[in-house]
Amino acid sequence: MLKAPELLLPAGSLDKMHAAFDFGADAVYAGQPRYSLRVRNNDFSTLPTLQQGIEGAHARGKQFFVASNIFAHNAKLKTYLRDMEPVIAMKPDALIMADPGLIMMVRDKWPEVPVHLSVQANAVNWADVKFWHRMGLTRVILSRELSLDEIEEIRQQCPEMELEVFVHGALCIAYSGRCLLSGYFNHRDPNQGTCTNSCRWDYKVQHAAEDATGDFAQVIPLQFQKALQEAEQRPFSSLHQQPRHALADQAYLIEEAERPGQLMPIMEDEHGTYIMNSKDLRAVEHIERLVKIGVDSLKVEGRTKSLYYAARTAQVYRRAIDDAVAGRPFNIDLLGQLQGLANRGYTDGFYQRHHTQSNQNYMRGASEAHRSQYIGDVLSVEDGWARVEVKNRFSVGDRLEVIHPQGNRDIEVNRMLDDHGADIRVAPGSGHFVRIALDAALDRALLARYL
Numbered sequence: 001m002l003k004a005p006e007l008l009l010p011a012g013s014l015d016k017m018h019a020a021f022d023f024g025a026d027a028v029y030a031g032q033p034r035y036s037l038r039v040r041n042n043d044f045s046t047l048p049t050l051q052q053g054i055e056g057a058h059a060r061g062k063q064f065f066v067a068s069n070i071f072a073h074n075a076k077l078k079t080y081l082r083d084m085e086p087v088i089a090m091k092p093d094a095l096i097m098a099d100p101g102l103i104m105m106v107r108d109k110w111p112e113v114p115v116h117l118s119v120q121a122n123a124v125n126w127a128d129v130k131f132w133h134r135m136g137l138t139r140v141i142l143s144r145e146l147s148l149d150e151i152e153e154i155r156q157q158c159p160e161m162e163l164e165v166f167v168h169g170a171l172c173i174a175y176s177g178r179c180l181l182s183g184y185f186n187h188r189d190p191n192q193g194t195c196t197n198s199c200r201w202d203y204k205v206q207h208a209a210e211d212a213t214g215d216f217a218q219v220i221p222l223q224f225q226k227a228l229q230e231a232e233q234r235p236f237s238s239l240h241q242q243p244r245h246a247l248a249d250q251a252y253l254i255e256e257a258e259r260p261g262q263l264m265p266i267m268e269d270e271h272g273t274y275i276m277n278s279k280d281l282r283a284v285e286h287i288e289r290l291v292k293i294g295v296d297s298l299k300v301e302g303r304t305k306s307l308y309y310a311a312r313t314a315q316v317y318r319r320a321i322d323d324a325v326a327g328r329p330f331n332i333d334l335l336g337q338l339q340g341l342a343n344r345g346y347t348d349g350f351y352q353r354h355h356t357q358s359n360q361n362y363m364r365g366a367s368e369a370h371r372s373q374y375i376g377d378v379l380s381v382e383d384g385w386a387r388v389e390v391k392n393r394f395s396v397g398d399r400l401e402v403i404h405p406q407g408n409r410d411i412e413v414n415r416m417l418d419d420h421g422a423d424i425r426v427a428p429g430s431g432h433f434v435r436i437a438l439d440a441a442l443d444r445a446l447l448a449r450y451l
Contacts, residue, residue: 002325005295005298008025008297008298009300010029011028012030013307014052017053017056017057017064021314022311023311024318024319025314027062027063027297029066029096030044031069031303033045035069035076047086063094065093072099072101077102080105081105081109088113094115094139096118097115098118098121103115103117114139115137116141117132117141118141123143124143125154129154129157137161139164140162140163141165142164144171144172144349146350147350147351147352148289151165151293151295155294163294163296164296166283166301167281167282167299168281168302168317168338171349173199173278279343280343282347283348284316284335285330292324298321300313300314307377308391309341312403313338315337320334340448371451372448373449373451379444381443384437385417386435386436386437386438386442388447390429395416396414396426397412398449399411399413400448401450421435
């Protein structure tokens with residue numbers, strides 16, 4: 001029988017952590033803002049809450065990893081060991097780290113603490129993995145930029161090292177964490193955890209020409225969508241077999257929506273424009289192959305996502321793992337269940353080579369959620385009536401999916417009451433509380449409205 005890999009979920013709060021565990025996660029990861037790549041405050045910004053998280057995970061027989069994966073400038077070296085001392089005392093199951101200097105300091109001071117190499121270190125080959133094994137690390141989180149075949153070769157060459165890969169979440173437009181856009185625009189460095197996702201802003205592309213001084217000047221506006229349609233009509237086979245598109249050798253200026261009149265030169269080559277909006281990673285269809293390869297941990301990205309996101313991704317990937325281990329065929333319905341999450345369109349990233357430009361999201365940076373929409377949390381069920389904290393608008397007559405660790409079911413809203421018991425027809429949106437008829441066994445469920 002195949003070995004089931006660990007299912008690793010993000011934990012931006014205690015509630016999200018417990019939701020991830022309720023719906024099938026084996027472990028979670030969280031980070032303190034000062035030393036992880038999520039500088040925004042979260043529940044685990046304080047030591048007491050972090051301790052609650054670690055103890056709560058251990059009480060359930062689960063694991064809790066602490067992300068400490070910045071590339072530290074000198075100023076942070078002065079405080080790092082002092083600040084990490086109380087964290088180490090809480091006995092997290094591992095630290096997730098990227099900076100070789102910080103790793104050295106931790107290994108010298110706390111050699112018994114397991115260290116996992118962060119994806120930020122961009123491990124892309126088996127020699128890299130063997131190096132980190134010699135340094136005493138227990139797991140390597142492989143770069144997102146690897147194919148399934150490359151992962152399999154690393155597994156074969158490095159049986160002694162635990163391997164972890166990402167299967168769901170946002171993709172970086174550069175090698176993970178290496179993008180300079182946020183630092184350029186807002187002086188917020190991605191490698192310090194302060195990325196503003198500048199790659200997802202609304203840019204207008206304009207044609208440019210080099211002038212006598214060597215600068216780029218605006219000429220006629222570029223009909224970029226028309227140019228893309230022309231490019232898509234030319235099937236992509238290989239860079240060596242297919243001539244470069246005429247647009248690839250031209251220069252362009254971009255204008256960001258919040259900075260009108262500030263035209264910035266960019267270059268286009270055969271791979272496309274580098275300031276673009278990547279689709280999100282969804283690799284649930286590759287779980288069977290990853291299980292057979294022998295990957296030790298499958299990771300979902302998204303510490304700032306909703307509780308609904310944590311529950312849904314945990315439930316779907318748990319089902320995919322269990323099916324793969326049991327030898328059952330992939331359930332195509334799992335793709336649709338993930339479609340209801342906030343996303344920018346999906347791609348399986350680099351797992352299969354080579355994809356065409358259709359996997360780059362040129363048209364929108366906003367979320368796509370075609371199948372269903374998260375509409376509320378069931379807080380309690382009394383006398384057959386569930387009290388619901390509303391997240392998005394829904395109405396009498398809507399068909400809902402009730403998402404619960406014991407199994408999902410569909411219901412129709414035939415009647416709705418406000419918090420005072422009066423009949424209403426519409427739950428207006430976030431900030432409201434309503435009651436709907438629901439089985440008591442579905443207490444603490446999440447609700448989604450079919451679109």
